[in-house]
Amino acid sequence: xxxxxxxxxxxxxxxxxxxxxxxxxxxxxxxxxxxxxxxxxxxxxxxxxxxxxxxxxxxxxxxxxxxxxxxxxxxxxxxxxxxxxxxxxxxxxxxxxxxxxxxxxxxxxxxxxxxxxxxxxxxxxxxxxxxxxxxxxxxxxxxxxxxxxxxxxxxxxxxxxxxxxxxxxxxxxxxxxxxxxxx
Amino acid sequence: xxxxxxxxxxxxxxxxxxxxxxxxxxxxxxxxxxxxxxxxxxxxxxxxxxxxxxxxxxxxxxxxxxxxxxxxxxxxxxxxxxxxxxxxxxxxxxxxxxxxxxxxxxxxxxxxxxxxxxxxxxxxxxxxxxxxxxxxxxxxxxxxxxxxxxxxxxxxxxxxxxxxxxxxxxxxxxxxxxxxxxxxxxxxxxxxxxxxxxxxxxxxxxxxxxxxxxxxxxxxxxxxxxxxxxxxxxxxxxxxxxxxxxxxxxxxxxxxxxxxxxxxxxxxxxxxxxxxxxxxxxxxxxxxxxxxxxxxxxxxxxxxxxxxxxxxxxxxxxxxxxxxxxxxxxxxxxxxxxxxxxxxxxxxxxxxxxxxxxxxxxxxxxxxxxxxxxxxxxxxxxxxxxxxxxxxxxxxxxxxxxxxxxxxxxxxxxxxxxxxxxxxxxxxxxxxxxxxxxxxxxxxxxxxxxxxxx
Numbered sequence: 001x002x003x004x005x006x007x008x009x010x011x012x013x014x015x016x017x018x019x020x021x022x023x024x025x026x027x028x029x030x031x032x033x034x035x036x037x038x039x040x041x042x043x044x045x046x047x048x049x050x051x052x053x054x055x056x057x058x059x060x061x062x063x064x065x066x067x068x069x070x071x072x073x074x075x076x077x078x079x080x081x082x083x084x085x086x087x088x089x090x091x092x093x094x095x096x097x098x099x100x101x102x103x104x105x106x107x108x109x110x111x112x113x114x115x116x117x118x119x120x121x122x123x124x125x126x127x128x129x130x131x132x133x134x135x136x137x138x139x140x141x142x143x144x145x146x147x148x149x150x151x152x153x154x155x156x157x158x159x160x161x162x163x164x165x166x167x168x169x170x171x172x173x174x175x176x177x178x179x180x181x182x183x
Numbered sequence: 184x185x186x187x188x189x190x191x192x193x194x195x196x197x198x199x200x201x202x203x204x205x206x207x208x209x210x211x212x213x214x215x216x217x218x219x220x221x222x223x224x225x226x227x228x229x230x231x232x233x234x235x236x237x238x239x240x241x242x243x244x245x246x247x248x249x250x251x252x253x254x255x256x257x258x259x260x261x262x263x264x265x266x267x268x269x270x271x272x273x274x275x276x277x278x279x280x281x282x283x284x285x286x287x288x289x290x291x292x293x294x295x296x297x298x299x300x301x302x303x304x305x306x307x308x309x310x311x312x313x314x315x316x317x318x319x320x321x322x323x324x325x326x327x328x329x330x331x332x333x334x335x336x337x338x339x340x341x342x343x344x345x346x347x348x349x350x351x352x353x354x355x356x357x358x359x360x361x362x363x364x365x366x367x368x369x370x371x372x373x374x375x376x377x378x379x380x381x382x383x384x385x386x387x388x389x390x391x392x393x394x395x396x397x398x399x400x401x402x403x404x405x406x407x408x409x410x411x412x413x414x415x416x417x418x419x420x421x422x423x424x425x426x427x428x429x430x431x432x433x434x435x436x437x438x439x440x441x442x443x444x445x446x447x448x449x450x451x452x453x454x455x456x457x458x459x460x461x462x463x464x465x466x467x468x469x470x471x472x473x474x475x476x477x478x479x480x481x482x483x484x485x486x487x488x489x490x491x492x493x494x495x496x497x498x499x500x501x502x503x504x505x506x507x508x509x510x511x512x513x514x515x516x517x518x519x520x521x522x523x524x525x526x527x528x529x530x531x532x533x534x535x536x537x538x539x540x541x542x543x544x545x546x547x548x549x550x551x552x553x554x555x556x557x558x559x560x561x562x563x564x565x566x567x568x569x570x571x572x573x574x575x576x577x578x579x580x581x582x583x584x585x586x587x588x589x590x591x592x593x594x595x596x597x598x599x600x601x602x603x604x605x606x607x608x609x610x611x612x613x614x615x616x617x618x619x620x621x622x623x624x625x626x627x628x629x630x631x632x633x634x635x636x637x
Binding site (some may be wrong): 005011012016020022038039041046052054057081082085089095108109110112114115117118119120121123126128130131137138139140141143144152154155157158172173174 | 202203235246283306308309311312320321322323325326327328329331332333335336337339340343384385386387388389390438441442443444445447521564566
């Protein structure tokens with residue numbers, strides 16, 4: 001049985017305080033009381049707009065925006081990266097782009113996040129999954145949709161899935177997500 | 184390389200929040216404890232130490248760059264040499280090894296490794312976000328960056344591949360929390376049952392809140408020295424506990440930042456590049472692994488940490504260890520998750536890959552003399568996380584690996600009772616122990632071996 005919460009969530013925020021208690025006398029004996037005060041803590045927002053470049057991985061995002069799932073491949077060995085890499089980790093050679101949109105794919109591992117980082121809290125519970133593709137040597141991290149997050153089961157591993165693309169690309173890896181093949 | 188001795192250490196009480204002090208002053212608590220334990224005072228020690236290494240993970244939590252020099256300054260160590268190391272959750276382990284190198288190479292005779300993290304300055308969910316920035320921000324973080332989620336994916340694969348159960352994971356939580364009941368430095372000192380662990384709020388299926396370590400504020404410090412450094416300290420009045428404790432082996436490994444990029448190697452490659460010496464030389468184990476591979480297992484995939492295996496193998500070779508389960512008296516390992524403790528049993532060769540779950544409930548990794556309320560079929564062989572580990576002590580990232588170093592030192596000195604005010608967690612006649620520090624999804628891992636001289 002799930003244990004009921006017996007504690008309220010702690011949050012920041014509250015009243016602004018003006019006036020901080022301080023001794024009237026300021027000789028060393030009077031100031032000795034300062035060693036016994038609780039610490040002063042202040043709160044302020046901290047916000048950044050950051051310009052991020054996808055660099056050599058950029059074509060993948062162009063592909064997803066056009067409903068193509070791209071991967072990279074070492075031409076010599078055929079070693080294929082489900083999450084693209086600009087250079088092969090074994091030969092050091094520059095990889096080429098290939099299209100794996102229609103490759104058979106299945107769930108390699110998954111979880112249901114009931115909590116998360118602040119940015120993703122509103123989206124909980126959400127399903128994270130690593131996808132394996134036929135003929136592809138490495139995996140791809142994605143969101144899995146079309147399954148009940150409250151009914152997680154190990155049987156989901158091995159489930160055939162297929163990609164779906166956002167109609168309005170956000171130029172993020174979440175422009176593609178996966179659903180059960182049957183959906 | 185010269186012999187390197189761990190002479191003293193200190194740990195601040197790990198707590199959810201320490202707003203009473205800045206990070207420098209929290210480090211000084213640990214530092215002062217180490218000095219006092221050596222019988223030296225601050226002004227006597229300062230001229231005797233050659234330099235330092237500072238350990239902290241995140242500039243985001245402090246919202247302060249170059250915090251290392253602020254600690255160096257506060258400890259009165261300027262203008263001596265010092266630098267900061269950073270490698271995610273393994274930062275503390277890396278720090279200890281960097282200090283070791285300073286001594287072993289002859290560059291220094293006395294070096295202090297100190298570390299901290301103050302994670303209470305943001306709310307837990309923002310903290311999770313900061314930590315998740317230690318995943319690829321192009322590919323992993325934007326999908327729903329959350330470390331508990333990453334580890335939960337590893338464990339669903341481990342469960343599917345090897346049949347590991349949530350109850351086996353919960354037994355690790357029961358063990359570590361109850362060990363910590365006797366450790367006054369620990370943040371969480373509770374008696375739990377398997378049912379309690381499973382009934383705790385689900386965080387990332389199948390990991391509940393009690394399968395996962397907590398964020399903390401805390402610091403730790405370790406003083407390392409060469410034989411010359413030891414003589415220098417003793418000439419100045421230091422009372423160094425005998426027998427001495429030597430850091431007799433270090434090892435490190437790495438792996439790709441993105442779990443998705445991890446290789447899935449064949450049986451022959453596994454055996455050649457990753458198997459332990461014992462695994463390679465055992466017909467039975469080779470046959471066991473052949474069977475696993477025939478059923479589709481590939482290595483390391485996402486269920487195993489080849490960085491941990493590499494670090495362990497390297498450290499064992501350095502220290503001359505062939506059978507870690509028999510030749511180590513205890514291990515303090517990086518149990519950020521109950522599942523990762525199980526994965527690490529396998530990486531460190533305490534059992535074979537795939538047998539971490541049964542090993543967890545065998546009793547071999549438990550402390551003798553403690554009633555865990557579990558039916559354990561076998562006697563303790565090599566207690567794992569006798570301190571309570573990260574799950575119960577807390578995980579102020581930059582301090583954690585050094586905390587392990589301090590607790591290992593006290594175990595080998597036989598001084599746990601003095602430092603904890605309770606001898607319950609003293610491993611009897613501990614002669615050799617390992618500490619294991621682990622970053623990211625297994626990206627940097629360090630293993631260091633400490634052993635008692637004589």
